[in-house]
Amino acid sequence: MDGERGEMAVRAARRDDSDLVADILAEAFADDPVMNWTFGGARPFRTVFHELARGVYLKNGFGHLAGDGSGAWAATLWLPLGVEIRLPVMNEARIAASAFAHHGLASIRRAMKTAAVLAQHHPMAPHYYLFAVGVRKGAQGKGLGGRLIREGLARADAEGAPAYLENSNPKNTPLYERLGFRPTAPLPLPDGAPPLLGMLRPAGASAR
Template structure:
């Protein structure tokens, strides 16, 4: 039975995700990241099993994000169909506290397994060491459902927050785990600032930074 979503025919809007949508958001992001090079490196195995484990990862990631401002936004139709989702962290809030990370370790171990857990730790270490110190909005993950790429959903999902960044004079930051996605982010004003090479033959990530658009002006104080 095909899991490909029906064609997009209705309008949609961007809004915060609802608590009851946690599983649906995680499943959507798992489908979007099923073939992601870094996810495949951290979570090896058959496609179906890997997708289920990725969904568990994103559900845990959302739980870790929940206390943060504008943590999860979705593109959704009026009928409630989710088309895409983005995780955002506000300035100074991108890093989960050591206490929360320690408490989540058993669940992460269950997701990544014995082989993937060291790799996940290496990914986190590399990303943390390269993370900019300047206050910014951080985008750890964004994805659109299968069959909807290239239809403007991802751009619409990000433009709302990026417009707020421009209005407030705040930059944004992300790491692209797939080189084919770099042009998409460049069209939104991001630029590649280097390469993050994962150890032991792991894939590459591309950190990208977006300064606020001066033409948008700052919010009045």
């Protein structure tokens, strides 16, 4: 990552950044309500994000990293227009193995239910999909998440496309709304699950 310590730079994530992206997102999502409910705890998160980054998002989509001279601090993963979420069988198997090893069969069942809900309620119209944005704990509250999201939104706006995300943590709602996202509807996870909210940003929506 270019730049002196404390001077944040942004670059596109490459497929060989899967490990780095997974490290950042696993740390950022360690306290995420929906992720913890789904997998029964944070121990599988690094494997989950690594396999999804390598098998889907940095293979068929794109992402960004922000960092300074001491390392990378924030990451995003996106899919552009016309790209479906298709996780190869081997990547899916490694996620399942990690979930089972750490939290048993129940975590696999919850993950399957969550994935089914996400797929069922994903918008049908073409859109950009923000799968994940995360900032390491030591760099949160400094605007890095919003800065990286804007990089992806610039691509969506250039194509006149809407953008969609699932908000798994209510504390992030104000950020997403400032960037032009608006709630669609709560996603119906099973009883006992934390709230999960679909949010859509119309094409060219202005940020506040």
